[in-house]
Amino acid sequence: MGDDHSAARPLRADARRNRERVLQIAQEALASDGLTISFDEIARRAGFGVGTVYRHFPTKEALFEAVLLGRIERFVADARALATAEDAGRAFFGWFARVVEQAAANQALCDMLDGGSQAGPQVGLRPGSTLADDFGAALGRLLARAQRAGAVRADLTGRDVHDLLRGCLTAERRSLARGGAVRMAEVFCDGMRARTY
Amino acid sequence: MGDDHSAARPLRADARRNRERVLQIAQEALASDGLTISFDEIARRAGFGVGTVYRHFPTKEALFEAVLLGRIERFVADARALATAEDAGRAFFGWFARVVEQAAANQALCDMLDGGSQAGPQVGLRPGSTLADDFGAALGRLLARAQRAGAVRADLTGRDVHDLLRGCLTAERRSLARGGAVRMAEVFCDGMRARTY
DNA sequence: GTAGAATCGGAGAGCTCTCTCCGTTTGTCC
């Protein structure tokens, strides 16, 4: 996806270098500014004409996906790896906290897991996309197992948890203080834990 | 604020009628579409030229504030009224749930309590505004009292709770299912409750 | 009914954003 130099002839050396640079700058720009950053601005920061950037990535979304999809896939893979962990509760809470923590450090990841900010483009995780389904399914499996083990309230659905995740990330993006998401996740996790009384 | 017919001569009858209609349509539009709705669109829905709407409200923000500030003030007043309630925990959790519930039914209120969505204009609750301070202070007092009464975890700050509030509203705006915010608030409140173990 | 003030309507200025087009520059291969 975005790798249009796989089948056809290889890119010219300068073009490949420039493509890498665009990706790197876009990565930084997305992390600090989120999905609302403009294409022009990324080109400017990278020191290229906007036409050059479009040559490598045909749309704004294509560039953003090239930068971000891999990150989400990692979350899905992590969840799958934890699907047989010994302590199901620990696996679930740990995964949740890790996703929040990593996304909190990256505006664009927040925007993306947040369902695509109203403002920015819909990237990657729009409802119905394969990746969104995978993410939801992976989360659902971890949750179900933790519930069966009695570690998480039985009345929570996967969608509830996804909403809670979004909520945590919102805190990070909006709050005046950094670290809001992680703090919030703590409270959330307490709320999710199965009551013993 | 927006009431420019208070001191000077009264508005002509048709103008007053039109002003009311603009407010009503804007109210509906904001509730359903949030702060990102365009001024042109509101004028179109109301059946007026855009110039007419600008005659009554000099900027987009002025119109939005005319519609929304009263709602926030109500929340602040409610909190003040509860400041001497018998059951401090009940007062706090009840107020929190009520704010979430009401805001959840109104996109623009969500956007606003959310600190002004990145996209839309900053309306009313921008940090440092009097209303934002009032809101924060009212929330802080309810919280402190509930904590003194042992009903809420002692380690939560007012900012934490404001973040949690934002998080709930995010769920409402982004989730595919309506009612996400209220659901989330339940989990939150459980997480906020002081541990008895 | 009429004069004159108040109000309305909407074209358009000016901005930002995405994306295209094509003349200019650069890399590659001989």
Add this chain to the structure above:
DNA sequence: GGACAAACGGAGAGAGCTCTCCGATTCTAC
């Protein structure tokens, strides 16, 4: 070094937005 394809740069088209301006219309007072 020269020829030619590949890649670059950035002006500008086109769309959407906020807000202004002023001729056309409507209300009100007499």
